[in-house]
Amino acid sequence: MAQWAPAGARPPPAAFEELYRRTSPWLAVRLRRRCADEQVVAEVMQETYLAVWRAAGSFAGAAVDGTAVGWLWTIAARRLVDAFRRRALQARPLPVAEAAPAAEDEVLAGALGDDVGGALRDLAPELRQVLQAMVLDGLTVRETAVLLGVPEGTVKTRARRARIAMREALS
Helix, strand or coil: CCCCCCCCCCCCHHHHHHHHHHHHHHHHHHHHHHCCCHHHHHHHHHHHHHHHHHHHHHCCHHHHCCCHHHHHHHHHHHHHHHHHHHHHHCCCCCCCCCCCCCHHHHHHHHHHCHHHHHHHHHCCHHHHHHHHHHHHCCCCHHHHHHHHCCCHHHHHHHHHHHHHHHHHHHC
16 A cells, blocks of 8 residues: 555545555445445445545554554444434434344454354354454444444443353353
C-alpha cells in the first residue's frame, strides 16, 4: 500500500483509493452480518471512509501495535452502533441479518485448532454473538448491548455464560 502522509496531514488520494479498494468488500460483508438494512450499511460505509479520510494523519499504526484494518473496523463498528442508536430514537427497529456461518468464525476456528473451533461452534448463537462482538470486534459492553438490541446486564450474563461454556468444553 502507498505510504501515508505525516501526522495531521491527509493521505494522498492514491493511497486512500488503494485502502478503499482493498478493504471495502471485506468491510461491507462484516457490516451486512450485523445489519440486514442495505441503506444503513451504505451509510455506515460512507461515514467510516469519510472518518478515515479526515483522521488519517492521527492513525498511530505500528506504534501502538495496531493495523489499518483494525482501526477501520473499530470506526465502522462504532458508526454501526451509532446507526442503531439513531434508529432506536426514531423507534424504527433495524432488521438484523440472519445468522450464517461467518468466514471469520471459520478462520478463527482453524487458527485456534479443532478444540477451540468446536467449542465455538457448539456455543448457543446468542452466546457466540456476544463473544464475537466483545472479543473479536473489541466492542464495549454498552456497544455490544446496542448492537445486539439487548440490555447491558444481558450482555454481561451471556459473556460470563459463554466463557464458562468455553472453559468447560476445553477442559
